[in-house]
Amino acid sequence: MPSMTLLAGRVALITGAGGGIGRGIALRFAQEGAAVALHCRTGTEAAHALAEEIADGTGARAVVLAGADLTVEDECHKVVAQAAEWGGGRLDALVNNAGVQPVQDLPGMPAADWREVVDTNLTSVFACTQAGAEVMRERGGSITHIASVEAARPAPGHAHYAASKAAVVMHARAAAQEYGAYGIRVNTVSPGLIDREGLAEAWPEGVRRWREAVAVGRLGRPEDVGDACVFLASPLASWITGHDLVVDGGVSARPTW
Ligand SMILES: NC(=O)c1ccc[n+]([C@@H]2O[C@H](COP(=O)([O-])OP(=O)(O)OC[C@H]3O[C@@H](n4cnc5c(N)ncnc54)[C@H](OP(=O)(O)O)[C@@H]3O)[C@@H](O)[C@H]2O)c1
Incomplete structure (x- = not known):
């Protein structure tokens, strides 16, 4: 990875940083010079290992903020406040990455299971964004939600x-309108299938289909x-807000007929 410092001096909070994608986001922010607050709920060990790796490998500052269940509004506000306090009163970037992805058919799905997914993936984004924007109101900032193709x-x-x-994509568009006057940009990144250890064994059929469909070959x-x-949080994206950036190796660009 080329050595650049697109985010030097910035303070960033990444939720769900103990998970697969959160780890990749946190590493890239640190490589670009950001001080990173790593939120995790239960994945404390992974988050601490990541903080060490960041400190050793990049020299960037990192802190683990463990325990917040982001389905609970107060805990969203608390973790954002902790990050800002650690950042000396500033928070320049927030990545709402934490989420769940259960597979479950609609017929017979209990409403509680529906709510669990919506509370985790959507309502937490609303609450963390509200809390993050409150901190960012003075000097602006960037908020990015991890959506999906x-x-x-x-x-x-x-x-x-x-x-x-x-x-979540629509929340970002709406939030971009309402927070733009404060210099706060709100965007989404929509990933396609992201590799992880054991994925090919756990879901061989899906991985095979993705490999066939992807334009970039991986x-x-x-x-x-x-x-x-990183791009969306950086000055390179200072006029980009309310945008959904699809990151899927070209799968969504395939013809549908
Ligand atoms: N993997 C993919 O191919 C893919 C594709 C498109 C979009 N995405 C999205 O990318 C994001 C990260 O996914 P991933 O694949 O990296 O999943 P992951 O490894 O399971 O990580 C998800 C993280 O979310 C956290 N989390 C879950 N429920 C939470 C709650 N109630 N409160 C606080 N934190 C909670 C978990 O924290 P703890 O482990 O600390 O409890 C975990 O670290 C998700 O929003 C997902 O929908 C993933």
Whole structure:
């Protein structure tokens, strides 16, 4: 990775940083010079290992903010406040990455299961954005939600997930309008299938289909999503807001006939 410092001096909070994509986003932010606050709920060990890797590998500052369940509004506000306090009162970038992706058919789905997905993937984004924007009001900032290509084209068993991600894209557009006057930009990144350890064994059929469909010839990597988030948080994107950046190796660009 080339050595650049697109985000030097910035303070960023990444939610769900103990997970696969969150790790890729946090690493890329740190490589670009940002101080990174790593939120995790249960993945404390992974988050601490990542913080060490960041400190050793990039010299960037990193802190683990563990425990917040982002389905709880107060905990969203608390973790954002903790990040801003750690950042000396500033928060320049927030990446709303935490989310769940259960596979479940609509017939017979209990409303509680629907709500769990919507609360985790959508309502947490609303609350974290509201809290983050409050901190950013003085000097502006960038908020990026991790949506999905499924916001536009649902996969089987993912009605709740796809609906939550479509709503996240629309939330960003609406928030971009309302927060723009404060210099706060709000965008989404919509990844396609991102590789992880054990994915090919757990879902061979899906991986095979993705490999056939992808124009660029490989599955996505967490850092691909990180690159897009870095760009959107950087001065290179200072006139980009309310945008959905699809990161899927060209799968969504295929003809549908
Ligand atoms: N993987 C893909 O191919 C793909 C494609 C498109 C979009 N996405 C999106 O990318 C994001 C990250 O996905 P991933 O694949 O990296 O998944 P992951 O490894 O399972 O990570 C998701 C993270 O979200 C956190 N989380 C879940 N529920 C939470 C809650 N109630 N409160 C706080 N944190 C919570 C988890 O935290 P703890 O582990 O600490 O509990 C976990 O670290 C998600 O929004 C997902 O929908 C993924």
